[in-house]
Amino acid sequence: MGRGERPISERGPAPRRIVVSYGFWIFLLSDFIMFSAFFAGYAVLGGETAGGPSGRELFDLKLVGWETAFLLLSSFACGMAAIAMAVKRAPLFQLAMAVTALFGAGFLVLELSEFAHLIGEGNGPSRSAFLSAFFALVGCHGLHVTLGLVWLTTMMAQVWAKGFRDDIVRRVLCFSLFWHALDIIWVALFTVVYLFGKGAGA
Numbered sequence: 001m002g003r004g005e006r007p008i009s010e011r012g013p014a015p016r017r018i019v020v021s022y023g024f025w026i027f028l029l030s031d032f033i034m035f036s037a038f039f040a041g042y043a044v045l046g047g048e049t050a051g052g053p054s055g056r057e058l059f060d061l062k063l064v065g066w067e068t069a070f071l072l073l074s075s076f077a078c079g080m081a082a083i084a085m086a087v088k089r090a091p092l093f094q095l096a097m098a099v100t101a102l103f104g105a106g107f108l109v110l111e112l113s114e115f116a117h118l119i120g121e122g123n124g125p126s127r128s129a130f131l132s133a134f135f136a137l138v139g140c141h142g143l144h145v146t147l148g149l150v151w152l153t154t155m156m157a158q159v160w161a162k163g164f165r166d167d168i169v170r171r172v173l174c175f176s177l178f179w180h181a182l183d184i185i186w187v188a189l190f191t192v193v194y195l196f197g198k199g200a201g202a
Contacts, residue, residue, distance in 0.1 A: 028178065039188070045132065049128045050129065077096050078097075078176055085164060104145055108149075115135070141186060152175060158171070
């Protein structure tokens, strides 16, 4: 602390941008903790099939591979949107965000079709503890993607109406972090649930 400079405790409240950024990081970390609990539950219950089918019989890696590709492409498009925002190119930003939304929606359609197929064959969440844990973990991620798409369209509307104001730029950056975090969680989910599940007992 320099001469004549007041202690931090006496300088008043932190700027709003710092408070918002700090709060968002707390939210993101709490989300990772929540998913860790879901992963732990799945690890404990993954073998409890109650005499029913396991992941080896149920999972279609080709379908899940397309889901993964769609989500990774959406994350790439989201990165392009951040670059367009950095250079203040609103049309490119809107295009990249629209592509992000398109791939994200495609991911959800494939995931819902997977759920519908499993439930239609009598393998819903009430069939066994394994399927309860599966639907809870994968469904929670899908819910986050759905909320992310709502957030994404809101950001597109705000940029269209108000341009790249500082507060809007911060919100878009927070969204980008959230969307990329969903990618990280999905990669872990794809590995633990689908790849390990398909190979179990092989």
